[in-house]
Amino acid sequence: MTAGRAREAARNSEAILAAAREVFLADARAPIAAVAERAGVGISALYRRYPGKEDLLRTLCHDGLRRFIAEAEQAAREPDDWAAFEMFLRGVVEADVHSLTVHLAGTFTPTAEMSADAMRASELGDALFQRARGRMRPGAVPADMTVLLDMCAAVRVLDAGRTTELRRRYVTLLLDGLRAPGDLPGPPPAEAEVNWRWRT
């Protein structure tokens, strides 16, 4: 089937996406040349597949969004309310999907489809939150979930594997904090405060 040159091209497409994910996750403003270098290809290999930098960023972010939705849908199948919620957060953190959307948003103009997906993602997330709300400390709101994910995304060390391990550690801590008794101080975050990323 796909052999020789065609196979190499397919491999490159994958390599470019993977490289882009790594590079732009480390620094959203990284030059496109860094992606090519990381992927081990020339710049033209990149431009053959994407009309420009923005398109690459958009694709990357949209992929992340889809993954986010997939995680939410899978978690929703879990019957236990808290378990579903926990599985969702852990899944999103594990896939490093939130960093993707957080860091990259604003570096490109979203398509209509992306906006729709973003809305759907937020609905799915909220639904999982509502189911688990009964087991959380009073005063927790869905927007808290977004902030917690931001906080996890902020955990990063030089080695990617260790970053993942450490994040698992702190999701645990955060989830425990979310179930602790006692009120949380101050007005909770508003949905709008937390979604400045998606302002069109």
Added chain:
Amino acid sequence: MTAGRAREAARNSEAILAAAREVFLADARAPIAAVAERAGVGISALYRRYPGKEDLLRTLCHDGLRRFIAEAEQAAREPDDWAAFEMFLRGVVEADVHSLTVHLAGTFTPTAEMSADAMRASELGDALFQRARGRMRPGAVPADMTVLLDMCAAVRVLDAGRTTELRRRYVTLLLDGLRAPGDLPGPPPAEAEVNWRWRT
């Protein structure tokens, strides 16, 4: 005493530092012109006080470090072990000192004095941690404290005041998470993993 022109100059010095703090906290790579504009002064007012951009950054970061030390020293006077620890974390978060050091580190080469201060800061923090360790969940290490501060610094919304309010909310949550029962998964962060900011 200082009146007229001299007073204006003093005001400007303050305005420049304040503006620099705001601007570089929002974006560590901001152009120096943005600082001047924010401070309401010309670019030359800036270069009169600092030989170059790097010196400004260094000064800013060093100020933050000193503030960090001050917070630690003050908290150390609190007799109750946990209260001291909590006061320390809340103080550092409140002053937004950690963001300063986190975002700015790496944008300049540190002086010997800064390195010394950084070491002292870390010792003071560790001491506070050790005192409170008995009331934390098992497996918590001093480096966790650094990560928690990173996570708090990651909480940010457009409005600075709200950012502070929200951070108070999440320090609370984190502290509760730190006292929750149960082990934390994975190998804890190593001191070196967490201090890549200060690599000389």
Added chain:
DNA sequence: TTCGGAACGGAATACTTCGTTCCGTTTGAA
């Protein structure tokens, strides 16, 4: 009132940093 000069504002300069384009080369398939 008159000057000297400290302090300024901001245009001009001198680079550096990227996104994108271009062109010559490679290589698998017919």
Added chain:
DNA sequence: TTCAAACGGAACGAAGTATTCCGTTCCGAA
């Protein structure tokens, strides 16, 4: 052997930005 899809990477041009420079302002001393 030939064709064209895919490449690699130098070259180009548009931005962006740190730093310098110079003409202007205005406090304070004479």
